[in-house]
Amino acid sequence: MNEAFLYYIWEHKLFLTSELRTTDGEDISMIDIGRRNRDAGPDFFNAKIKIGSTVWAGNVEMHLKSSDWYRHGHEKDKNYDNVILHVVLLADKQVMRSDGQVVKQCVLPYPKRLEEHYDELMESKLPIRCAEKLGEVPSLFLTSWKDSLLVERLEDKSAYIEQLLQANKRNWEEAFYVTLARNFGFHTNSMAFELTALSLPLSCIGKHRNNLKQVEALLFGQANLLYGEKDEYAQALLKEYEFLASKFDLKPIQEGMWKNHRLRPSNSPYVRIAQFAALLYYSQRLFSKLLECGHVNEMYALFETKPSEYWKTHYSFGEAGDVHTKIVGKSSLRIIIMNTVIPFMFYYGKCHSNEELMDKAVLFFRQLPAEENHIIKQWKQVGLKADNAGDSQALLQLWHHYCEKKNCLKCRIGHKILVVR
Ligand code: SF4
Numbered sequence: 001m002n003e004a005f006l007y008y009i010w011e012h013k014l015f016l017t018s019e020l021r022t023t024d025g026e027d028i029s030m031i032d033i034g035r036r037n038r039d040a041g042p043d044f045f046n047a048k049i050k051i052g053s054t055v056w057a058g059n060v061e062m063h064l065k066s067s068d069w070y071r072h073g074h075e076k077d078k079n080y081d082n083v084i085l086h087v088v089l090l091a092d093k094q095v096m097r098s099d100g101q102v103v104k105q106c107v108l109p110y111p112k113r114l115e116e117h118y119d120e121l122m123e124s125k126l127p128i129r130c131a132e133k134l135g136e137v138p139s140l141f142l143t144s145w146k147d148s149l150l151v152e153r154l155e156d157k158s159a160y161i162e163q164l165l166q167a168n169k170r171n172w173e174e175a176f177y178v179t180l181a182r183n184f185g186f187h188t189n190s191m192a193f194e195l196t197a198l199s200l201p202l203s204c205i206g207k208h209r210n211n212l213k214q215v216e217a218l219l220f221g222q223a224n225l226l227y228g229e230k231d232e233y234a235q236a237l238l239k240e241y242e243f244l245a246s247k248f249d250l251k252p253i254q255e256g257m258w259k260n261h262r263l264r265p266s267n268s269p270y271v272r273i274a275q276f277a278a279l280l281y282y283s284q285r286l287f288s289k290l291l292e293c294g295h296v297n298e299m300y301a302l303f304e305t306k307p308s309e310y311w312k313t314h315y316s317f318g319e320a321g322d323v324h325t326k327i328v329g330k331s332s333l334r335i336i337i338m339n340t341v342i343p344f345m346f347y348y349g350k351c352h353s354n355e356e357l358m359d360k361a362v363l364f365f366r367q368l369p370a371e372e373n374h375i376i377k378q379w380k381q382v383g384l385k386a387d388n389a390g391d392s393q394a395l396l397q398l399w400h401h402y403c404e405k406k407n408c409l410k411c412r413i414g415h416k417i418l419v420v421r
Contacts, residue, residue, distance in 0.1 A: 007036065009108060118408075
């Protein structure tokens, strides 16, 4: 038993109403349980409770034992002077406010089966603690929970987008460009890619957008991947870059940021930068165009751009190899669409009160195939199959934000299992 469980019983009004009374034997009637406070101060604000014949309005504090009131120093803290009820599991001491007044206390009565179900869940050794009970949860209920989790995941991603917007004077194209660059780094080089984009405003690229070689020069130069290269093409890019860097007063990112080790040639940072340059060259106002797409397949088409001739035979600067057109693969594009395009579309819709766009973002997830990874496999093994990317994103959110953190009390499946069984 822990305090989180106590808050849970209180918040969901799962206590036994008819047995609610103070330690002095006065009857308690709950009018309003109050609002949960997760910051400093009492646990619930603005509760309204009838104790005996008097209605009290104020805060509620909760502890496992009454003596915890003193352990936390509340008897000296004026923030606790407005506590109207101290709710505990064990009343082992009278408690007082800083002005010396006694605080009324109540030992919370609750159904014992609730605690049994909770212990069962918490003590399970399975990676998904509720695995054995999942079959009892109606599929319609699971579908609605997955829908909420998907929106929750999109809301979480919105925080990062908002930060970028604030840093870019709310310029959506610029913020999108930085996020897209980050995504082109595919984990290993995401930081280096993001720093490169942050060091190179989209407006500079915009002025040379009609010349792919200059776009490449700007990107490779800012990425600090041109100095020291003997290759003729790299030297030509360096010459262009030096002219443009002085024109725009650009400084490249720190040396040694890029990782090439253990990457497949098609993921090499050189190939990714060349692909990104081609995308910027061929697609003006890319973000606006993506917002106008009616189906996710139209997005794939917008990303299908070919890097310059040189990259047909190269994975980095130097000796030429076999000819391979290095367009971004479909599975990589899917990751970009899921991690960047759809979250941007959702948040743009939210900021502009455009529910249609927000719904379209969710729908686009449903039009993409489910991701395949060990977490999704784990859900499949316990009977929760992901039919599309909307499902897999929801299950990833459930795993990372609830299961992994033992947040079963905040999970709707957990609630169903605890209360309804
Ligand atoms: S968080 Fe939810 S889904 Fe995960 S183990 Fe707990 S009850 Fe099950």
